[in-house]
Amino acid sequence: xxxxxxxxxxxxPAKTVRYYADIGLVPAPVRSEAGYRSYDDxxxxxxxxxxxxxxFGFSISECRELLGLYEDRRRSSADVKxxxxxxxxxxxxxxxxxQSLHDELAHLVDACRxxxxxxxxxxxxxxxxxxxxxxxx
Amino acid sequence: xxxxxxxxxxxxPAKTVRYYADIGLVPAPVRSEAGYRSYDDxxxxxxxxxxxxxxFGFSISECRELLGLYEDRRRSSADVKxxxxxxxxxxxxxxxxxQSLHDELAHLVDACRxxxxxxxxxxxxxxxxxxxxxxxx
DNA sequence: ATAATGTTTCCAGTTACTGGAAGGTCAAGC
DNA sequence: GCTTGACCTTCCAGTAACTGGAAACATTAT
Numbered sequence: 001x002x003x004x005x006x007x008x009x010x011x012x013p014a015k016t017v018r019y020y021a022d023i024g025l026v027p028a029p030v031r032s033e034a035g036y037r038s039y040d041d042x043x044x045x046x047x048x049x050x051x052x053x054x055x056f057g058f059s060i061s062e063c064r065e066l067l068g069l070y071e072d073r074r075r076s077s078a079d080v081k082x083x084x085x086x087x088x089x090x091x092x093x094x095x096x097x098x099q100s101l102h103d104e105l106a107h108l109v110d111a112c113r114x115x116x117x118x119x120x121x122x123x124x125x126x127x128x129x130x131x132x133x134x135x136x137x
Numbered sequence: 138x139x140x141x142x143x144x145x146x147x148x149x150p151a152k153t154v155r156y157y158a159d160i161g162l163v164p165a166p167v168r169s170e171a172g173y174r175s176y177d178d179x180x181x182x183x184x185x186x187x188x189x190x191x192x193f194g195f196s197i198s199e200c201r202e203l204l205g206l207y208e209d210r211r212r213s214s215a216d217v218k219x220x221x222x223x224x225x226x227x228x229x230x231x232x233x234x235x236q237s238l239h240d241e242l243a244h245l246v247d248a249c250r251x252x253x254x255x256x257x258x259x260x261x262x263x264x265x266x267x268x269x270x271x272x273x274x
Numbered sequence: 275a276t277a278a279t280g281t282t283t284c285c286a287g288t289t290a291c292t293g294g295a296a297g298g299t300c301a302a303g304c
Numbered sequence: 305g306c307t308t309g310a311c312c313t314t315c316c317a318g319t320a321a322c323t324g325g326a327a328a329c330a331t332t333a334t
Contacts, residue, residue: 002280002281003280003281003282004280004281013322013323014280014281015322015323015324016321016322016323018282019321019322019323023321032330034281034282034329034330034331035281035282035283035329035330036280036281036282036330036331037281037282054321055238056238056241056242057238059320059321060320060321077249077250080249081246081249081250084242084245084246084249085246087242088239088242088243088246091235091238091239091242092239094235095232095235095236095239098228098231098232098235099232101192101193101194101228102225102228102229102232104193105193105221105224105225105228106225108221109218109221109222109225112214112217112218112221113214113218139311139312140311140312141311141312150291150292151311151312152291152292152293153290153291153292155313156290156291156292160290171298171299171300171312171313172298172299172312172313172314173299173300173311173312173313174312174313191290196289196290197289197290
C-alpha cells in the first residue's frame with residue numbers, strides 16, 4: 001500500500017501520515033526500492049487508532065501514551081481509564097466555559113438592534129465590561 | 138504608565154501587550170527617553186477591549202476588525218452584530234461537537250472496569266471503531 | 275515518447291503567544 | 305558613590321499539530 005492508499009484507509013491526509021512517522025508517533029514504514037513508503041494493515045490500524053484518539057481530543061503526547069497501552073498486551077484497563085477520565089473532565093470543563101460564553105454573547109447579540117446606527121451594546125460591552133448597556137435616561 | 142502597570146490594568150501579560158503592538162493590532166505606544174513604553178488610559182482601554190474579545194473566542198483578525206469598528210464613530214451596529222452572530226454560531230457548533238464527544242467517551246469510560254486486567258473497551262473502541270465491546274460468548 | 279499522476283524531501287508558514295538570554299535603566303539603601 | 309534588585313529593552317527560538325508549496329524523481333496511461 002502506498003501512502004495515499006494508506007491515508008485513505010486511515011482517514012488522514014498523506015501529509016499527516018508522514019508527519020506522524022516523522023515525530024515518531026508511529027513507526028517509520030518500510031520503503032520500496034524507489035523509496036516509496038509501504039504500509040500494511042497493521043500500520044493502518046495504528047493510524048486509525050491515532051485518528052480516533054485525536055478526534056476525541058487527545059493530544060499527540062496522550063496519543064503516544066495510549067498507543068503504548070494499545071500495544072502492551074499486559075497493560076491494565078485502569079491505566080487507560082485514568083487517561084480517558086481526565087480527558088472527560090477537561091471536556092466537561094470546556095463545555096461549561098463555552099456555555100457561559102455563549103450565553104453572554106447571545107445576550108449581547110439580542111440586545112443589539114443591528115441597524116445602521118452606531119449604538120451597539122456588543123461594542124460597548126467589550127470596551128466597558130462593567131457597564132451594562134445604557135438605558136434611556 | 139510603564140508596561141507592567143498597563144498590563145496589570147488590562148489583565149494581559151506584558152509579553153502579550155508587546156506582541157499586540159508588534160503585530161499592529163494596537164498602535165505602538167510612545168516611548169520614554171530611555172526607550173520604555175508609555176501607556177495612557179486610552180491604550181489600556183483598547184487592550185481591555187482586545188482581551189475581552191479574545192476571551193469571547195474572537196481571533197486576532199476578528200479583533201482587528203472589531204477594533205476598527207470600535208474606533209469608528211460612524212459604523213453601524215449591523216456590522217458588529219454580523220460578526221458576533223457568526224461567532225455565536227461557531228460556538229454553538231463547537232458545543233454540539235463537544236457534546237457528542239463527551240457522550241461517546243463517557244460511554245466508554247463507564248464500560249471500562251478500570252481494574253488491573255488488560256481488557257478495556259476504550260482501547261478496543263479506538264482500534265476498532267465499528268466493533269462494540271465484545272460480550273461474554 | 276510524453277503527459278499526468280504519485281511520491282519524495284525539505285523549507286516555510288500558520289496561530290497566538292511564551293520563555294529565555296543578554297543587556298540597559300531606575301529607585302532605594304548604605 | 306556603589307550596589308542590589310526590580311523593571312525594561314530587543315531578539316531569537318520554541319510551542320502544537322499540522323499544512324502548503326517547490327523541485328525532483330517514479331510510475332502509469334495514452
